[in-house]
Amino acid sequence: MTGTNNENPGNFANRPKEEVQEIARKGGQASHSGGFASMDSDKQRDIASKGGQASGGSFEPGSERAREAGRKGGSATGSAE
Template sequence: MADHGNNNPGNFANRPKEEVQAIASKGGQASHSGGFASMDPDKQREIASKGGKASSGSFEPGSERAREAGRKGGSKSNTTGSSGDVEEDDEYVDE
């Protein structure tokens, strides 16, 4: 017989058989309704139409800062030298 002393709610082996059957009879249905799939089709379209659009970009397209960031992107995986000091060309500049 299963040990019902363990109260881990995710462990079906520790639950009474009747409770497990009641849960299984729901067929995996969520206890709540919601989410994207249950939204009105017009609301879904409105949200989906925003896909891929940045809400606020860090760079002005074509700006010098954007070009510099693109040039540096992925070029270095380690920004510190063997001494642990920040390399000269990697100084942080707050603009």
């Protein structure tokens, strides 16, 4: 690698000058074409109208893990009363 002792490939100092210039030429353009922003507006509207219901979440509804997380979520940590 070049530039610094940091070998993180996301660090532009570690990339060849030509590669950095090519990235800079793209400006703010997305590096990939996936995701919500690339969907047509009707599909975006359909997903948005579900208001998060389309997400499966992390817990099985009514499970002990979900109840425990709910209890923990309501408790404050390190607060002075």
